[in-house]
Amino acid sequence: MTDNSFDEIDDFSEDDFAEEQNSELFEHYRFVADKGQGQIRVDKYLAMHIVGVSRNRIQQAAEANCILVNDTPVKSNYKIKPLDVISVVMNRPPRELEIVPENIPLDVVYEDEDLMVINKPPGLVVHPGFGNYQGTMVNAIAYRLKDSPEYDPKDPRLGIVHRIDKDTSGLILVAKNANAKTHLSAQFFNKTTKRQYVALVWGTINEDKGRIEGNIGRSLKDRMLMTVFPNGDYGKPAVTHFEILERLGYVTFIKCRLETGRTHQIRVHMKYIGHTLFNDERYGGNEILKGTNFAKYKQFVQNCFSICPRQALHAQTLGFIHPRTGEEMMFEAPLPDDINLLLEKWRGYIAHREL
Template sequence: MAYEPELIEQEEQDLFEHLRIVVDKGQSLLRIDKFLMHRVENASRNRIQNAIELGNVLVNDKPIKSSYRVKPLDVISVVLPHPPRDTEVYPENLPINVVYEDDDVLVVDKAAGMVVHPGYNNYTGTLVNALVYHFQQLPTLPGNDGRPGLVHRIDKDTSGLLLISKNERSMSWLAKQFFDHTITRKYMALVWGDLPEDGTVTGYIGRSIADRRVMSIYDDPEKGKWSVTHYKVLERMGYVTLIECQLETGRTHQIRAHMRHIGHPLFSDATYGGDKILKGTVFSKYKQFVENCFELMPRQALHAQTLGFLHPTQKKQVLFESPLPPDFESALLKWRRYTTDVRDEI
């Protein structure tokens, strides 16, 4: 039997696994749920049956029922969340802004400055610590350092909407949508420079050779993972531009790395060079103005504003939006006033 596993990475977290199994020529007829129990590590029969019910198991590119009997040379494709692992996350009574909750999913509006999950130098005070305190039995996944319920993530200093799964069934359902790139994720970003028109940034994104904390864009598929960001110009303010970014893929630092790659780093993004005056005049008055903007928004100007997906139980599209947080709104207002003042002087 040929067996070919590959990982589907959502923002490099290894949340889901994609398995492709070609059944051996000598395989006897066997129910597919029983067959997969012996082929997928740590998979219970219930977990397999849930995946089949949700259409996450295909045989010869077609969905099947749990009673289907595998035949020699069948090609089986499976998309599953990884099973639970023994990684302890300590619950903490931290405030979180829940935008929506039902039996299957949570939508949380994360504040800038809050780390999403425990990791190096951030073992407490994270969103996940708060989630395990406020909500019981969130599904946990191996290979991702105990991040119960997380379907995706956003950076510490990025604000906005996050989708959380409350059970394994919804996790499987959402995993397929992320794999198929049908989840809607739109971000508001303020970038340096005057973007001439709407556009798309693509490339293979991977760790920078010079600085492992930074992601770079490459032409070589051996150096990174394929990434796609579509952006639309919303408002031009002379030396900065407000844009909407829609993710087709979701890699680590994707929007931040993409915008720097095309010469328009995010405003106030220290990691990608946006915390310096990159456009504008040499006058001290302008320099002071920009420094004031940096003080108002001492983090990258990036906000996860829109989140849409097909609900696992309701089977209908749902869409959530988050208003710009006060720091982003204040910096934006200051730039608008500056632009108006300059025009009035002319």
């Protein structure tokens, strides 16, 4: 997919649709159907893959010959086949996004001429996008590297190599030149990086360790959510390994190792096995999912939500091979204060309950 997810696609105007076949067209989105893709209407496929656009607008785009499959215009009832290339085109170029350097503090764990490792705080958006055009990590990096002749924040061959969610804290990797980006991205693609997260989840997990496997894709009911498709009909393969660190009564502190890097992977996989991340509002973890009906307990949990007002997830460990030296690099970010305080709160609750 082209990196234009910040376009307000649901604001298509009639002028954006090509009224003449000779109009110059600009590609705004591109998708390649998976090898195992089941047949599905192209309008439904695009509605699943593009956040912020209605199916009605996609159908209008198809009527205006702005939906292409393998470079040929199709109608909205076209059935997607494996490896089809689906494009959304308009007669205006994608909106240019100016990256304004902003003096936002960064916790830089490591830096050399090729790369940076940053410990991202919760609440900091990584990439500019719809509703977040400033105040992001990209803006902060542009400021830090504003005097570097090699770094252009708008050059897709440079910059952040992978993503973590806005409200997830922890380690993230930045490439400062094209060669570093190529080598580091290849390691993520080939699954040779070492990434470990820690999380607090609802419920008691009986086994000491486990493996979760199930395709992850955008929900067919709510495009803001990701979900597991256990039969592999939709989505992309995803594997998460988890291990218990501490059992704290109605919650469990775990570590997770990723084999793949799908959107919201840990959040979705843990919900799938019945252990939603603590205070994960998007996936229902901001409700009291385990425990008692006592008012005192309910107040305790609300206090915990206030202590850690986001999903309790931290990207703790990041390992990779340095693109220039070939050295194995390994970094670990300490637990942020909110998760530390949250764990202490639950330890205190359990100790008091056991008296």
